[in-house]
Amino acid sequence: MSDPIYLDGFSTLPLAPEAQTAMVSAWSKPGNAGSPNAAGERAARIVADGRAAVAALIGAAPDEIIFTSGATEANNLALLGVARAIAREAPHRRRILLSAIEHKAVIEPVRQLEAEGFVATIVPVTPSGVIDLAALRALAGDDIALGSIMLVNNELGTIQPVAQAADIVHEAGGLVHCDAAQAVGKIPVNVIDLDIDYLSLSAHKCYGPMGIGALYVSAAATRPDAQLFGGHQQGGLRSGTEPVPLIAGFGAAARLAEASLAMDAEHGNGLLALLLDEMRRRQLRFSIVSGDAERIAGGAAIAISDADGDILSALLARTVAISTGSACTSGQIRTSHVLEAIGFSEKKARSVIRLFCNRYTGEQEIRTAADQIVEAVHRCRLATGDFRQ
Incomplete structure (x- = not known):
């Protein structure tokens, strides 16, 4: 059949042959990127190359990329980690704004934040499935901690006016997270042009492997509180041995997508x-x-x-x-x-x-x-x- x-x-999306080849090559020789030996150095180079490729795809610096298990983890790290960090710095900022069409991987972490005393405000969308910027502006007060607006909706395919939304949230003193899992590798994405502070992405939505994603954290933005503890990999933001073959596949998919x-x-x-x-x-x-x-x-x-x-x-x-x-x-x-x-x-x-x-x-x-x-x-x-x- x-x-x-x-x-x-x-x-x-299907796994790109180039990504599969890169993964098989990385799997062929063992190595922990944190080990001080030749095998570890080889693994560390693969991780660095993959990080650079993903960063280039979205116009970021390599050290602004944190690898995760996927966009869901990236969303959790951004929303939970940033909101909690902001609450310590500015206790009056307890409001989270999100559009009515966000993915469940954004909605559910925000519900967790509500249980911790944050306030979630849903921004309506037009009948065509685009965030209502006038409504966003009306809802953006000085108690905003974070706004989360996806770049491409995963059910409708609609492209959201993230740059304009980011301007509104920033004017109110909030930070901006963007779930770009459906966008990266399919449309041009540049974090500087979008003027966002955090961006989530997923490898398997751009012809890479399942099981890996990333969070862009602007060097100028509030550092999220870590959600996983154990080692001190990736600057302590995401503990755990880096999955070298998956990063190799993600990097190959990112380079192919850019080209x-x-x-x-x-x-x-x-x-x-x-x-x-x-x-x-x-x-x-x-x-x-x-x-x-x-x-x-x-x-x-x-x-x-x-x-x-x-x-x-x-x-x-x-x-x-x-x-x-x-x-x-x-x-x-x-x-x-x-x-x-x-x-x-x-x-x-x-x-x-x-x-x-x-x-x-x-x-x-x-x-x-x-x-x-x-x-x-x-x-x-x-x-x-x-x-x-």
Whole structure:
């Protein structure tokens, strides 16, 4: 049985062959980057090279990059670590601002901060899924500790006006964290241009390996409190032996992303346009959830008329990999908080699927995927008793 056509790039992306090669090479010879011997020195060079590559991808200095196990850990280190550090320096700053469409890896740490006495304020978004800057400005008071605004939404693909939001938060005296897991390696990202203090990123969202990410900590920003204790690696901010092969893979993926950013964007946009055109040509009725808002290249969430995304996903499980606008929590299917934030009803939210065309997808695969999706929609309508086209 052949592998399904992979259109679930919002969830994870294929591992780049260059990253795999770098990882195998690093795995071939043991070495702890903290050991004072030749093997350790070799491992330390790999770590330094990987750190430099990741830093270059986002316009940072190498010593501003802290490797983590992924974007979730990076978000936790930034939010918990920075908020707690600020509370000691400025006890009156206890408010955390975050957009209504942040990832759960931002929302849950903020809930933990609420349990510690911080106040969380949710900033609304437009019906297209873009943070409302006027609302942010109205909510930004002198009690702000930190604002967290993602760069690209993981369900809609919408690009957020982070630089403008950062200006507003900074004017109020707060610091700015940006979850850029869905952005880095897909769109140009420069921490100086964005004027942010902290940025989270993930290797597997930019064709690198799972299990590693990073947090950018501006040299001029408040140093986060460490969340892991043990060794004194990475300046004491993140204890634990550096995973040399994963860092090698992350570095290789970062170098490749920097070199192929424009080409990947053109390829992804072309394939997404082809996919949507092919589905329209087959008389499938759908709308792009984010409307005319600026989106990441190659990705979109679409709402298919009179269809159920979860049933579609199940019907396509062996042929086309997609994801939906719902999430399973404790065995129950519930509407995505992102779709709720943009005003979708539960029924409309269930019609949403996410599509992302990656650099390794071909045109023939896209045409085949269009056939499979349209056929699955017809089968879904039969299953649910809705025979409209």
